[in-house]
Amino acid sequence: MSKVRVRFAPSPTGGLHLGGVRTVLYNYLFAKKNDGDFIVRVEDTDQSRFVQGAEEYIFKCLKWCEIEADESVVKGGPYAPYRQSERKNLYKEYAEKLVAEGHAYYAFDTPEEIEAMRERRKAEGNASLQYDAGKRLKMNNSLRLLPEETSDLIAAGKPYVIRIKVEANSTISFTDMIRGEITFDTNNVDDKVLLKADGMPTYHLAVVVDDFLMKITHAFRGEEWLPSAPVHLLLWKHLFGIENMPEWAHLPLILKPDGNGKLSKRDGDRLGFPVYAMDWTDPKTSDVTKGFKELGFLPEAFLNMLAMLGWNPGTEQEVFTIDEMIDAFSMDRVHKGGAKFDFEKAKWFNHQWIQKLPATHYSERVKNILAQKDIIIDDEKYFSNVLELVKGRCTLLTDFYEQAGYFYKAPITWDVASVKTKWNTDKNDFFTAFISKINSVENFEATTMELYFKELATEKNIKPGDLQMPLRVMLVGAKFGPGVFEIAATIGKQETINRIEKALAIFNQ
RNA sequence: GGCGCGUUGGUCAAGGGGUUAAGACGCUUCCCUUUCACGGAAGAGUCACGGGUUCGAUUCCCGUACGUGCUACCA
Numbered sequence: 001m002s003k004v005r006v007r008f009a010p011s012p013t014g015g016l017h018l019g020g021v022r023t024v025l026y027n028y029l030f031a032k033k034n035d036g037d038f039i040v041r042v043e044d045t046d047q048s049r050f051v052q053g054a055e056e057y058i059f060k061c062l063k064w065c066e067i068e069a070d071e072s073v074v075k076g077g078p079y080a081p082y083r084q085s086e087r088k089n090l091y092k093e094y095a096e097k098l099v100a101e102g103h104a105y106y107a108f109d110t111p112e113e114i115e116a117m118r119e120r121r122k123a124e125g126n127a128s129l130q131y132d133a134g135k136r137l138k139m140n141n142s143l144r145l146l147p148e149e150t151s152d153l154i155a156a157g158k159p160y161v162i163r164i165k166v167e168a169n170s171t172i173s174f175t176d177m178i179r180g181e182i183t184f185d186t187n188n189v190d191d192k193v194l195l196k197a198d199g200m201p202t203y204h205l206a207v208v209v210d211d212f213l214m215k216i217t218h219a220f221r222g223e224e225w226l227p228s229a230p231v232h233l234l235l236w237k238h239l240f241g242i243e244n245m246p247e248w249a250h251l252p253l254i255l256k257p258d259g260n261g262k263l264s265k266r267d268g269d270r271l272g273f274p275v276y277a278m279d280w281t282d283p284k285t286s287d288v289t290k291g292f293k294e295l296g297f298l299p300e301a302f303l304n305m306l307a308m309l310g311w312n313p314g315t316e317q318e319v320f321t322i323d324e325m326i327d328a329f330s331m332d333r334v335h336k337g338g339a340k341f342d343f344e345k346a347k348w349f350n351h352q353w354i355q356k357l358p359a360t361h362y363s364e365r366v367k368n369i370l371a372q373k374d375i376i377i378d379d380e381k382y383f384s385n386v387l388e389l390v391k392g393r394c395t396l397l398t399d400f401y402e403q404a405g406y407f408y409k410a411p412i413t414w415d416v417a418s419v420k421t422k423w424n425t426d427k428n429d430f431f432t433a434f435i436s437k438i439n440s441v442e443n444f445e446a447t448t449m450e451l452y453f454k455e456l457a458t459e460k461n462i463k464p465g466d467l468q469m470p471l472r473v474m475l476v477g478a479k480f481g482p483g484v485f486e487i488a489a490t491i492g493k494q495e496t497i498n499r500i501e502k503a504l505a506i507f508n509q
Numbered sequence: 510g511g512c513g514c515g516u517u518g519g520u521c522a523a524g525g526g527g528u529u530a531a532g533a534c535g536c537u538u539c540c541c542u543u544u545c546a547c548g549g550a551a552g553a554g555u556c557a558c559g560g561g562u563u564c565g566a567u568u569c570c571c572g573u574a575c576g577u578g579c580u581a582c583c584a
Contacts, residue, residue, distance in 0.1 A: 007584090111582080127511045129580075161582055179514075188512050188580095196582040203584050227513055227579040250514085253577070257520080260576065308533095312522060316532050335522085337515045338577065345521065345534045355547085393546045403546090418544090465543040472544055480545035 002036030004028075004218045007207065016061055017275045018263060018341060019222060019254045022306045026251060027220050028067050029307070029329040039214065040069045041082065052283045061277040061291075065299045066322070079214045084206055091201035094209050094239060095162040095194050099142070103238040104194060106160045107131075107141040108153055114139075130190035133168035162195040164204075164231060172233050174242075177218075177249035177331045184230040192231050204228060208235040211246055220249040223338070224262075249331055252310050253338040263341050265289060273343040277302065296369070296396030297346075298362060301353035305346045309339050319352050351395045359387035366400045373401050375408045382407075385490055389482050403481065407491060410499050411477025414506055418479060419470045423507050430460050430467060431474075431504055435497050444493045446485040453485070474503035 006027040024040070031038035040062070042055050062069040081087055098104035109117075117139065118129045128134075136143055141163070142150040154160065166189050173183035194205040201209070211219060229248065236245040254263045257271060268275035268289070278291035292302045304320050312335075313328040320328065354362070363384060367377050377383045390403040437452055438444065453471075457464040472484045475496065481487060488496045 107582095114581095122510090129511085159582095163582095182513085184513080190580080193582050198582080200582085202582070207584095222578090223514065224578050225584090229513095252515080255577075262577075308521070310521095314523065316523085318521095318533060335515095339522090340520060342520050342534065348534055351547095390546095395546095463543090469544065476544085478544085482544095482546090483542090484544080 002031065002034045002217045003039065003215055004031040004034075004036055004220070005039035005041055005211070005214065005216045006220065007041045016058055016277060016280070017265060018306065018309075019251075021061070021065070021277055022254065022309065023220055023222060023251055024062065024067065024069075025065075025303060025306055026249075026311070026329075026331075026334065027218075029326050030218065030220070030331060032326040033329050036217070038069070039216070041210065057278070057280060064278060064293055065303055084200065087206075087210075088199055088201075090213075091205055091209055092195060092199060095201070095205060098164070098194070098235075098238060099162060101238065102165070103234075104162050104164050105136075105142045106150055106154065107139065107163045107191075107193075108158055108160050109140045128188075130188075131163070132166060132187070132190045136163075136165075136191060159197040161193045161197050163191040164194055164234060166191055166231075166234060172230050172237075174229065174233055174245070174248065177220075177247055178252075178334050179250060179336055182226070182229070184233075186230065186234075189230045189234075192228070194235075204231050204235065208232055208239065212236075212240045212244065216246045218249070219246045220251055223250045223253050226250045249334070252335050254309060255338045255340045257341050257343065262338075271343070273341075273346070275341075292346075296398035297350050298353045298357070298397070300357070301346075301350040304353065305349040308349075309341065310335050319349070319356065347395050354391050354394050354397070359384055359391055362397060363387055365397055366404075369398055369401060370404070370408070373405070375401075375405065382490075389486060389490065393481070406476045406481070407487075410495070410502065411475075413477055414503055415473050415478045416506065419473050419507055422466065423470070426460065426462060427467065427470065428504065428508060430456065430462055431470075431500055433460070435500055438493060439497065441493070444489060446483065446489040449488055450485045470507070471500070474500050 004027050006024045028038055030036070040058075042058060059069060084091075095104060099106065114131065117131070117135065121129050121135075131139065138144070143165070145153070166186050168187055170186045171183050172186060173181055175181050192204050193202050195201055207219075210216075229250075233242065233245070236242050255261065256263050256267050263275060265275055274290045274292045274295050276289055276291045278293045280289045280291065281287070282289070293299070300321065303322060304325070307320065307325055307329075308318060311329070311333055314333060315328075317324075317328075359366075366387065367383070370377065386404050386407045387400070390400065393403050394400055434453065434456055437456060438449065441448070441452065453467070454464045457467055468484055469479065472479060472481070472487075475484060475487050475491070491499075
């Protein structure tokens, strides 16, 4: 059975923008498709970047998307503890083991010394600025120092890191699930730090140790990790055997819609669309970054849109439920190239989903949106009628305010300009007569009303079409919405009469 | 700079040695509707460039260009 894991940076900036959520989604689809376990890991390797509340936020977003990510996977179970700070000693043991076996070494260089080395190399016109086989014997580390010197330095409390010792002049390769065989020349990979001076592991060490200990079989991550894959490969080789390494897939990047580069939070602010799943409030600055949810997206649409950005089933189907996606998903149809994000297409997906789903599915959310505009829903039946009537006109959930508002509040402004030019006393007479007509009617339904309306128009010798638009403006205030008689039937007899009378007064001024 | 990865319309993309090179978004026009939208019909628009290989290349190979990523005691 497969065991797939997704690993998150502890900040929404790193993990919860579109690219991050898509990584989770593909992990999830793959795991479900292969009847595997789906594991979410949140890491805190770099304390300086740890953002308070980020973990909760991440799970909240997954919950909104209805991705079953049991929080217990980071809080308990057979593989606990999960916090990297709580696993600190574990990583150190493996790092020491590597040193003992000659695959890693202690390095005492200060940042200044490393910087000086790079400056020197640059001045000499060297292309490579790496800390690698060619340079390590000139640096301050246990490879160059005598064993006693090294142990003396450590005993004296001199800060050190543990670096991997990458052997020169060899190649290492692996098969990526998306890209096929990828080969690296070890001369191009430098001696990465595995264990930092504070005793915490870097991502490189942590990801390998954790994946082994947690028995991970498949690991997907962004393309930006490809250049450091050889380090992970080497670590697997030395520590656990390369044959035990999980299968890797490096996902393409999501790019800015305009210009070039990886999509970032700033692009959303600049171009006016969200890049986070949900609103995120920065705990330090209190700045709020808008999310897809709050902008009126359905989770189904959000996920659907995201899945299609980099993957395609090879059929013409574009609208997928999550189950359909699981069914159709395959890793070898994930693209290699990055995709530019297109907000228009994202909105189109949402529109599709608003139509596809019964209104009851999202009526609670619409209710909340309306409540913010002081529209309180007390009649559920009426509310669901209204939703079904107007949903065809909505792209975002927030559009329901404009599209459904007039079913609750009579217009207070009217598109008088559209009516006034052709307004005359005949029309006024018609509507006065129409009021008394419908007043006497028991059966207040759209079809019967349309019938009376047309009969009366013929009687008064006015084309019904010339009267429908004024009626619409009377009821809605403007030129939009479903059929006028549908609207009238829905708001009811008395309200229809009230609105006509009120508008008449305005039109006749 | 070095190294990696990529490149089919404005965007997402199917396809893959011989095709009129699918489809979707967006855009334009028309129909429907005397509203707005939906829907329907049409339209404009594409294989980055240069060399090979081949009877034939958008498809395979090599270069170039462009894009993008990495090049931290960040992930």
